[in-house]
Amino acid sequence: MSTLILFLPPTLPGPSTTYSYTLTANGHIAIRHDSAPAALLPEPTRPGGEVVAVVPARALSWQRVQLPPGLPIGPGHQTPRLRLALEGLLEDRVLDDAAQLHFALQPGAAGDGAVWVAVCDRAWLRENLQALEAAGRRVTRVVPEFAPGPTDSGGPELCALGTPEEPYLVITGQGAELGVTVMPLTPMALTLVRLGALGSGGTPVTDEQQPPLVLRAEPSVAALAERTLGQRVALHTASQRALDAARSDWDLAQFDLASSGSTRALRKAGTTLSALLNAPQWRAARWGAAVLVVAHIVGLNAWAWQERQALADKQASVRGMLTQTFPQVKVVVDAPVQMERELALLRQAAGGVSARDLEPMLAAAGAALPDGRMPTSIEYTPGELRLRGLDMNSDEEAALLARLQTSGYQARPEDGSLLLRTEGNP
The missing domain is CATH 3.30.420 (Nucleotidyltransferase; domain 5)
Incomplete structure (x- = not known):
């Protein structure tokens, strides 16, 4: 992830305030280091980049405190109650009024032991962050120079x-x-x-x-x-200190300066992804993942090639059977359809009938019709027979359709008539 890391000045921001900054594309190597006013600071070079503000060592005071038992202190529990507890614990340790100071708990702090608390001037930190946001450089994380x-x-x-x-x-x-x-x-x-x-x-x-x-x-x-x-x-x-500070787990933007839970989650996901993509300690894992992806792509292509070859062999076999059985067929377009047509021609030449002819269809319909039911008219086209004038109730109609299905014919009522078709005939 592209990151702009800047040091906050020791004084309140003004029109002439400059920020020392480091720009990095991967969080480990600096591509630019300079100083500039807030409005002239560069932007992260990639979409989703973050701006990290570094609090100088002399602007922070570090205090070790033991919080009251049972007091929740996680990221979602930075409540006024926790703030008041910290003010009470640190009131005698700091020189300034505790209400005017900003507190930040160490990452992963638990309530059952001593924790580190970073302390700095609240107005100074807030005004610097507001000045950067007004210049279009919204700070996504605040880290200490040393922790x-x-x-x-x-x-x-x-x-x-x-x-x-x-x-x-x-x-x-x-x-x-x-x-x-x-x-x-x-x-x-x-x-x-x-x-x-x-x-x-x-x-x-x-x-x-x-x-x-x-x-x-x-x-x-x-x-x-x-x-x-x-x-x-x-x-x-x-520049090296800035990169080291930005890689820490600390985020001093807590309590009234804290980001929303979704923002923290997105920022953490982006930081983790950046580490996976760029950190030297993950180089072996990146090579392994790349080899695995390449192996899967090669394997899928080999499998697809084998499937195509098997399909081509089957199609060649069907075409060969057609041309060997019917030598007069010179051009094969659709082997199954052409073979069915040639078989129909052979039956016709031999005087045979098929299930698509009129006689078998009439015989199947006559055997399936209820007693006393006769059509008033018959319409026939190859593979399709329409019987009109049948007056049947629903039970008789269902029994007729079932018997015709058993005989290998499809049947359905249509416009006051009964339509029969051979199986597979559209």
């Missing part, structure tokens, strides 16, 4: 961001709860991470227990990060 949870390396990962004048460090996979921490870029940050002091109660760990530390940095602060932290860092661009 709690296990990292690819299995240990804490550090990413240096910002500018040389205002650098900062984002630590993911930190502590026992695998949280997200934002702090200034200082030598002390690396020391605290190595000691396991952040998010784990300050309990130190040995070098053997500590997995290798992953350090990344934006190009603008890479050199500063290497000098400050004292080791080499890997470059990690904003």
Whole structure:
């Protein structure tokens, strides 16, 4: 699925606000990265594409809470009651008025354990989303730049961001709860991470227990990060962060910013289909499906060819029987009809009669008529006999039709007469 991924600015939107964006055709490779005002942002390149807004790490606060037991928290249960419960739990943890903040629960959150809650300024998020919608770029999903949870390396990962004048460090996979921490870029940050002091109660760990530390940095602060932290860092661009964020399961558009259930279902189906069509981990499955489809097409074509050959053989056999039995037939158009006609000619030449002739039809009608019933007139054409003037009740008529059916004739009342035809005669 084609996706436009854009970073929300740290301030309220205005006429001169620009958005850093990444455009991708498959969710894994960026085809364009730039900045532009909302009205000049590109559109997804394919029908059904989505617009994903990324909330910067410094705009979010992460809180770990234990919800009251029995409180439903699924996507269909984001009610004012749940909102009030979160306000009560977080009132003493946040600096701003809880009523002015936006809350979003972690994906798959359950009410029987601690859950992560993303917190940001509600007015800031809503106005940015409204500005994008007014510019024709309706956001279908809102994701965090960094989210709690296990990292690819299995240990804490550090990413240096910002500018040389205002650098900062984002630590993911930190502590026992695998949280997200934002702090200034200082030598002390690396020391605290190595000691396991952040998010784990300050309990130190040995070098053997500590997995290798992953350090990344934006190009603008890479050199500063290497000098400050004292080791080499890997470059990690904003475009790469945007792609990583868009692939997460998070959607911060909850409560009053939530999409409808059908929209969520369509978006999830589109994301799943995009992953199946483009994600590297599904490459083997895609090849297998393609091989299976090709094998079925080849098999169906082979089966159809065999059926056509069998039908052609049967038709050739019927034509051969006709020409061998009646050598005078030179051109075969409809073998069964031509064979029936030739047989009729032979019977006529030999003086024989068939079921279509007058005598057998009269004999069958006379044997089937009730006693005392005689027609007043008879009309005959080859294969068809019409008897007029028969006065029969419904029971007699039903018995007559049944007896004629047994004799191999079709019969039906028609315009006050009885019409007889041979079986198979239209």
